[in-house]
Amino acid sequence: MPANDNDDLAGAGRLIGDRYRLERELGGGAMGTVWAGTDELLRRPVAVKEVKLPPGMPDEEAAELRERALREARAIAVLSHPNVVTLYDVAREDGEPFVVMELVPSQSLAAILGEHGPLDDQQLAVIADGVAAGLEAAHQAGIVHRDVKPGNVLIGDDGRIKVSDFGISRNIAEHTITRTGILLGTPAFIAPEVAAGEGVHASADLWGLGATLFAAAEGRAPYDVGDDPLATVTEVVRGPVPRPTRTGPIGEIITALMVKDPTQRMPLTEVRRRVQRLLPEPGARPFAMLIDPEAPTVRVRTLVPPAPSTPQPKSPTLDVPSAAPLARDPGALPFELKDPPPRRRSPWAVAALAVAAVVLFAAACLGGFTATRVLAGEAVLPPRGTPPSATSPSAQGGNLRMAETADDAKHTAAPRGGRFTVLAPVGEGWQRFHSERTDVANSLVVSYVSPDGRTEIAVQRYGRYFGSGRDLDDYVAALPTVVGAGNQVQLESRTDTGDGLRLVYTTTLNPVVGVVGQPEQRSTAAQLVQRGDDLWVVRVTGPVDHARTNMRLLVQVAPSLDTSS
Structure with missing residues (x-):
């Protein structure tokens, strides 16, 4: 490639x-x-x-x-x-x-679903059998994956199924490293007991497998409440379990895996038993027409070139049989693998670099502070007698501690770029979520949600948005899609800020079908900016009676967005 x-x-x-x-x-x-x-x-x-x-x-x-x-x-x-x-x-x-x-020449199930939509029963059976087998091996070794989803299921160009990304897995013999306020897992596929903060057990992966098969059978995630990850998690915990429209063994397996009581979920051995008669004949390639041969993750099946040979002086040859068997234990390696030695710098060079780093750091801090104050429409210097503060007014009353936070907004349609820094809440109890969405276009949302769940500060990247001929007006026109089907949106104001648009809109969230409740209104202040071909959206969402606080937070957060890293 x-x-x-x-x-x-x-x-x-x-x-x-x-x-x-x-x-x-x-x-x-x-x-x-x-x-x-x-x-x-x-x-x-x-x-x-x-x-x-x-x-x-x-x-x-x-x-x-x-x-x-x-x-x-x-x-x-x-x-x-x-x-x-x-x-x-x-x-x-x-x-x-x-x-x-x-290195597996493959595409993720998420990429294939995004391109081709729902799969047939035979393809679903292959995925169910392969993922269940991989999870069985992990559970027998005491490992819980904790993030089973279409993005972590690889489909090889030869038809093999691989479970990947054990980055948040947990060995039951280890202590968790999850920090307070950070929920690891993908909201639309997370097991209810994990979303509720209960202990993580192997049964959580059974739910993840069921949710993954639901997405592959229906062409959509089982849960996705608009652009609100906290609402999605709440629906996973409190809402009804969605039922697949797919009938037969696949539908029965999905229903039996997506059970809120972890003890009642179908075992992996039973999943594999039920799909056996749906599996293709050996040698068949049920995904051959779905795999994109030009995808970067597929075009890696290249032969490693042999090491260049150098002429060797002739020497007497030993009379050794060419078919001599290899030893069972070849013994220790004839060399030692170790970290490369550290580079040495002269003391004068180190001192010069240190001075330069201090000067550049001070200049960067001053420039960033000045730019933030100017873009926010505030004086560069604080009022006399007012000490500088790293806090902001919060919707819950009191002050909110903010700090520069780094993250990544890569997603399926734009796997390159996406790193950014932004001012974000660092108070204890705030939760950070990552969720990939497809509304007006494919995107990645990084959300910071308050302890009481009423306020959300989000950064959303639509990679390559403008490269497809879209503009900011297309986003505004698609707001009903962005906030989620079944909800109403009222655009309150639209302001041209020179480098983008600032929007204020009110969303009415209707109760999920089958759940008793009253509609809830939320106010959002959002800043839309273009960076290259990417559309970045910074928004603050909270109760309608906190609309002014939302705007004050947006004025502080939006100018701090740095996508140049």
Whole structure:
């Protein structure tokens, strides 16, 4: 496949741990970047997951990301199964971990559903059998995946099914590393007991499998309440379980897996037993017409070129039989694998770099502060006698602590780019959610939700939005779709800010069918900005009686959005 134009700038060609050569970027997300590469020692293709720490990330969060990468490595290191991506190694470069895994020419189930829609019963049976087999192996090893969803199911170009991304998995023998206020998992596919904060057990993966099969059979996620991840989680916990329209064994399996009582869910062995008669004949390729051969994650099945040979001086040959058997235990390696030695710098160079870093940092802080105050329409200097503050008024009363937070908004339609920083709440009890959506276009939403669930600050990226001929008016016209079918939206104001639009609108959320309740009104202040071909939306949503507070928060948060990283 052709290399990405930005590969050289992003790190293609780097040698990790004196062994793994990074070649091209395959994709990434909040955890970092996945590369296609080559193991130069064994001459085989590999996938390398790089943990990327955004500048300015607090030490505690950086340590958690590193530990999360190592946790994934520990989880799959104990697994050896054809339906689980195989771990090869964990290498370190400049102190950062790189997880080296099997490179599977494949596409995710999410990508295939987005392109082709619902699957047939035979294809669903293959997915159910493969994912159930992989999860069985994980559970037998004491590993709970915790994030089973279409994006973590890989369909190989040869028809193999692989379960991937054990990044938030948990060994039942380990303590959790989930920080207070952060819910790990995808709202539309998370098990009700996990969303409610109860203990995580293997039965949570049974729900995830059922929700994944529901999406593959129906062409939509089982739960998705507009653009509100908290409402989605609430519906998972309190709302009725959606029923598939698919009949026969597949419908029965989905219904038996998506049961709110974890003890009543269908076992994985029974799932596999029920799909056996639906499976294709050996050698059949039920996904052959669905896999895109030009997809970057498929066009990795290339032969690793042999190492260049150099002429060797002739020497006497030993009379050794060519078919001599290999020893059962070859013994220790004739060399030692270790971290590369640290580079040494002269003391004068270190001192000069330190001074330059301090000067640049001070200039960046001053420039960023000035730009934020100017764009927000406020004086650069605070009023005399008023001490500087890192707090903002909150909708719940009192002050809200804000800090620059780094995250990633890569998604299926735009797997490159997407890193950003923004001022976000850091108070205890605020929850951060990531959810991929498709309304006016495919997008990724990073939401920060208040402890009482009434206020949401969100950053949404529609990658490549403008490259398809859309404009800001298309987004405004699609607001009823953006807020979710069955809800009403009233546009209160629209202001041209020079670099985009500022919107204020009121949404009336109707109760879900089958649930008794009153409509709820919420007010949203949103800033739409264009960055290249991407549309970025920063919005603050809360009760209608907090509309002025929402706008004050938006005026502070929106100018802080930095997508240049």
